[in-house]
Amino acid sequence: MKKTVLIAGASGLVGGHLLDLLLDDNSFDSVFSLVRKSSGKEHPKLEERIFDFNNEESYSNIPNVDQAFCCLGSTIKKAGSQKAFKKVDFHFPLQLAKALKVNDCKSYHVVTALGADAQSSIFYNQVKGELEKELQALQFQSLNIYQPSLLLGNRKEKRFGEKLAMTFMPPLECLLQGKLKKYRSIQANDVAKGMLAVAKNKHIKYQTIESNEIKELANSLINN
Numbered sequence: 001m002k003k004t005v006l007i008a009g010a011s012g013l014v015g016g017h018l019l020d021l022l023l024d025d026n027s028f029d030s031v032f033s034l035v036r037k038s039s040g041k042e043h044p045k046l047e048e049r050i051f052d053f054n055n056e057e058s059y060s061n062i063p064n065v066d067q068a069f070c071c072l073g074s075t076i077k078k079a080g081s082q083k084a085f086k087k088v089d090f091h092f093p094l095q096l097a098k099a100l101k102v103n104d105c106k107s108y109h110v111v112t113a114l115g116a117d118a119q120s121s122i123f124y125n126q127v128k129g130e131l132e133k134e135l136q137a138l139q140f141q142s143l144n145i146y147q148p149s150l151l152l153g154n155r156k157e158k159r160f161g162e163k164l165a166m167t168f169m170p171p172l173e174c175l176l177q178g179k180l181k182k183y184r185s186i187q188a189n190d191v192a193k194g195m196l197a198v199a200k201n202k203h204i205k206y207q208t209i210e211s212n213e214i215k216e217l218a219n220s221l222i223n224n
Contacts, residue, residue: 002029005199006063006105008051008096009071011039013153014111017192018069019046027200032063034096053092059099067107067199068100075124082123090131097135107142109195110135114147114182114211132208144198146191149211153188181212193218 005022009015010033022031023043033039034051041048052058053072070093079085097108116128132145194214198206200221209217 003027003066004030004032004064006032006034006065006068006100007071008034008053008069008092009073009111010035012071012073013151013188014148014191014195015069015071017153017189018071018195021192021196022069025196025200032065053088053095056095059095062096062099062103064103065100065105067109068096068105069195069199070096070108070110072096073111085124086127090127090134093131094134097138097140101138101140106140107144107199108135108138108140109144109146109199111146111148111191111195114149116145116147136207144195144206145208146195146214147208147210148186148191148214149183150185151188151191152185182210184212184215186211186215190215190218193221197221 005028007015007019007022010019019031019033019041022028023045029045030047031043031045033041033046033048034053035048036052037050038048049061049063072088072092074085074088076082076085079088093110097110100108110131112128112132113125115122115125116132117125118129118133120126120129135143135145191214194209194217197217197220198209206213
């Protein structure tokens with residue numbers, strides 16, 4: 001049986017790759033994409049919904065879908081403040097999840113970050129951890145949390161810190177072995193492939209998927 005899915009954050013680094021994968025995969029016959037403005041992208045399976053994440057009434061018009069993917073995310077610098085960052089990375093994904101749960105969505109996929117911890121002294125990790133905790137309390141039939149390490153890929157905006165890390169990290173990553181493998185950087189398209197692998201395989205029962213596991217899932221999708 002083919003599935004109907006929803007994606008939020010398709011204009012982002014991971015979300016853009018994931019949207020293309022969903023549209024190209026015959027396992028899914030309809031893809032809703034929540035967007036702030038039309039992307040101009042056209043595909044027989046794609047239906048873009050103009051969506052105001054700040055408007056609570058918008059969440060009452062969420063379409064009924066089998067699975068949903070949340071790739072929303074920002075940085076404190078881009079958002080402009082910690083408060084604005086938390087709205088995008090905590091409140092929006094949580095409000096979306098609650099609306100989907102009411103509509104009986106069975107599976108929710110969300111990208112957070114490696115190191116997410118509600119008790120962390122690092123604000124970014126703390127917000128990501130708080131989101132994970134709240135989502136777990138909703139008790140979806142299947143909740144899949146993806147925790148990538150440093151994301152590699154061509155972003156629309158420039159992030160100096162990430163660019164610096166992308167320059168120095170790859171040559172050192174051979175030193176990251178065993179339990180340290182999860183700290184290796186990962187391509188955004190591999191995160192998207194890992195998410196698709198989980199969505200396609202009902203036997204995968206992960207809940208929290210760390211960066212090295214995402215990479216393994218991405219490889220399994222390629223090999224199949």
